[in-house]
Amino acid sequence: MALIVQKYGGTSVGDVERLRHVARRIVEVSEAGNQVVVVVSAIAGETDRLLQLAHQITETPNARELDVILATGEQVAIGLLSLAIQAGGSKARSFTGTQVRILTDNVHTRARILNIDVERIRQALREGEITIVAGFQGVNAEEEVTTLGRGGSDLTAVALAAALNADVCEIYTDVEGVYTADPGLVSTAQKLPRISYEEMIEIASLGARVLQARAVEYAKNYNMSIHVRSSFTKNPGTLVVQEDQDMEKVAVSGIAYDKNEAKITITGVVDRPGIAAKLFGRVAEAGIVVDMIVQNISQDGHTDISFTIPRSDFHKASELVDGVAKEIGAGQILGDDRIAKVSIVGVGMRTHSGVAARMFTALAAENINIMMISTSEIKVSCVIEEKYTELAVRVLHDAFQLGVQPIGEG
């Protein structure tokens, strides 16, 4: 008898038909003799509806009250899924984050999980009940409702799986797994049978929204394997696991892209200690998360600084930077919100040379201009004009021969 943690996202429980389908699927696994713990997100669109309600009242809702409101989305979902399973004749019981006791810190709207008391779940499992847990939410030491941030249900599932020492943590989504590239863009894209935690974290934070990056980090810390798979088919998906030697044989595992960024450049910045700290300190204070930062070597004691931010923060950031630029006596502000970030990811990069060069060559061959470059140990990202995104992804997929041979199996 295995202990299986499954997580279903908002589209998997998007309407009554899908809820019933998911319920049948869960019951099958249970009837095959397994203990099943299910984590569920709010029904698709519900979290946005609740956010909108709160924002109709105030543009800056108090985070504590926002969490009280947002947590109801998952609470409705666990009740409905539990009913759907019971309607099929099986035993089920729902738990909120408060009831399980998923203890978090006090940082409302993006709390961190501190501890999970699994005793109540274990008891329900012993009594033969399929256990349904609300994703995305927890409770702090003062019994206040907290939430874990966007995609937080993934984190709930992984943390529960780790706390329960589960045999597997399955994350169900509307795609079949993790691909070498977006199959919607690249017809030859292949499903990766396995991918390392590190690669998955890069891919998750690069705009491919199959898994929350924090959830993968958590899984990595506890060495909990994640199986990313589709709730609509029974095909095996992608296993997110610890890196092994086979993985290094492939230089690049996948191509990711992100169209949700914008770029701001300040030219003629005096090259003096403390200027960057002042600029990015101000941006951080405004709650804007900066992604890439590029600063070139200084010429004549002046330099240019470019950085990327979420596109939704573009106007706010532009105004802010305008003010800072005047204070520090910088030159021009150049903004561009029609950019995209295209990235290659792979643990094999550490041992393969010339990977970045191959990327730049492939883009250059199509006359795609690279505006910014940023690298990490297992990733190279280029900012390009947004209109070239699809072309760039296809070209890179070909350049690294991701469509021609089975990937991840050496």
Place this chain on the structure above:
Amino acid sequence: MALIVQKYGGTSVGDVERLRHVARRIVEVSEAGNQVVVVVSAIAGETDRLLQLAHQITETPNARELDVILATGEQVAIGLLSLAIQAGGSKARSFTGTQVRILTDNVHTRARILNIDVERIRQALREGEITIVAGFQGVNAEEEVTTLGRGGSDLTAVALAAALNADVCEIYTDVEGVYTADPGLVSTAQKLPRISYEEMIEIASLGARVLQARAVEYAKNYNMSIHVRSSFTKNPGTLVVQEDQDMEKVAVSGIAYDKNEAKITITGVVDRPGIAAKLFGRVAEAGIVVDMIVQNISQDGHTDISFTIPRSDFHKASELVDGVAKEIGAGQILGDDRIAKVSIVGVGMRTHSGVAARMFTALAAENINIMMISTSEIKVSCVIEEKYTELAVRVLHDAFQLGVQPIGEG
């Protein structure tokens, strides 16, 4: 400094504008130097929406899971109201039934309040916070979410007011108070400045939905005055208080009606001990609540039994009674779901004679046939054809001169 408990219903917080309006009203009371505890219902329509979702999945939803789902309606409302108050610059804090700790028994969907731990509310009040509590919901000893049944937010408010030893419990609604009759039917209907708990319980259970009957009983037990008033005006409403001698001077305080009932008659029932027990035992097992029961004296060892039930249970009850009638060898089953119950209510009935006779005479004068009669110490109810409801209410209002002199002031 007074401690005031206020309860706002679903229509009072029906949209963003109304929420803001209610928030301003609460802040005014707070800024006048009072401590304010606010109980709030789900936004109008939300509880029905959630019920519908559950019923789409199964016709017989598990009560525990239904409570998990339904409780979210009030949870969203407390968060939104708290945000609206904070947006006006005041301090506010929301509490779910679990957080306050409104301890109930285990009877899901219609739990009884056992105990309220007010320490957390007192602490919030000491810190100068307007305290917003979710109505309708509680938590049982196993930390499971429970709900108190329709209109349960009234009960939450009264129970909180009693536990906090509040100076007043204000129930805000969309009418100005309790009237001698429905002002929509009777143009001369007057607002009652005061009404006794007993009368209010009768009126509440007779279909005038300003206050939940259980809440009034709770208030009576703790001698907590309730002020029923409108959230749209500042006019004083109706005080629901302990009966005093002045009240007895008036024979009838008000006329109530209820169109949500249906009537079933079984003719030719053998007049033998145990028959009624069998019949109504079966009806109760099916979860159908019987209101009036009338059995006439027996003739030739046979009798007729009539009773009324909620109209929504009419078909279910008819089928059921059909089966029982065959078992007990009764005669015909007669059903009628186009009936109404019209009632006169007043503590003065105890000391005034001829009240019932005056009622029957007034109805007879309009040729309104009385199908069933039921009386209590302070009430007389008649079942009539539904189409005569409005006429009957007006005729009775006139017959007891409710429209001509100030009522309840002796």
